[in-house]
Amino acid sequence: MKLKKIKITSRKLRYRLTTSIFLGVLFLITFGAIFWHIQKGPELDGTPKLLRYSFLWNEKVWMMLKSSKRMSVDKPVPKKGEKFRVNGSLGLREAFYPENYFVKVNNGREPAELSISAFKLLPKTNYSTDFRCIEGWSEELHYAGVRFRDFMEYYNVGKKPDGKYYAYVGLETPDRRYYVSLDMESMLHDQTLLAWEINGEELTTEHGAPLRLVIPIKYGIKSLKRIGKIFFSDVQPPDYWAERGYDWYSGF
């Protein structure tokens, strides 16, 4: 390809350069102004409004592409009892007494209190996959517990009187200091567990004993430890990190 050559007066050329520089500066100022406007403008749940809308838009795009239907890839089973990273003690500061521990389950109709054995008698599911923290690190872990789906079916919770699922599930720690909410589609996922074992051993207190959520299709912030209450709603329940600027969906 040949480059085009033309003859031009120096006056016309000066005009062309001036116009280009002017447009360039205008472009820079506009770009900077848009950035500043987003960054310093009003916030929605701890993040600039446009960034919040961007999270919601991305959520729509990936939900449309069925991101909550795929499986988190299987990984080799780690050694039994292998130690793993402790991160976050929100909601775990109160003393924990296993003998009188009950999980409140609220279906919107009749609330129930379930002991841990009420969960352990349900069909046990186990698998190994990556645990991915929103900070960036990841670990291969082996989980065992009951599928959330199986739990809902066995105790007949999660559905409205008309037989349809509620849109959201909310979970909180007994002291209510940490709480998450999730979309029903993700909670029905095959790998979403109410777990009592990791790497072949009972959960320790710092890892969320006696029962924790494990949802590997989302960032670790959603896998709430030491479940105190499970409830269902059509209104999105509060979510600790989503109130602090993070993406509510946080799904892979």
Place this chain on the structure above:
Amino acid sequence: MNKLTIIEKHSRILRWTHWLNFLLLLLMMWSGILIYWADQAFLPIPKLWAERLHLNNRLAEGMGWHFLIMWPFTINGIIYVTYLIISGQWRREKYQSAQKVAYFLVPLLGAGTIISGLAIYKPVQLGWLTELLGGYRMSRYIHFAVMAGLLLFIIIHVIQVIRHGWNNFRSMIAGYEIEKD
């Protein structure tokens, strides 16, 4: 009247996408560092830098920006590469080495950031891609390395541009270069 011969070197589309890409890439790198701060797995960010440049404790904000700007960054990149191919501009023989590198290597690096980025962003839905790149942790390494490659290119590119002088630099602003007799 005094007439000059000019060479039409860079088209309008190329100039706009080039400068837009520069600003968008800057935002991607900045927000990427805000994310990286939360788990400095490969290279620690010196504490003093982090404090002076306010890079600390801004993970949520970094993610917000990163996942917003990724869209215009990708679209602009596609327009840029499509234009290079359709116009046949990448086939010009006149170009010096810096431009050849820019035209061949940089779009590849750009595509590398997007592909490795997707592997980290959607490791379940695009699990096959994450596994293809060697897993989640390896994808993060690759994403970081490709970004470092782009950064290195930018540094070399800027040095080259300074060395080539105003006539060359102006062609990326106004499009033309004045032919010397």
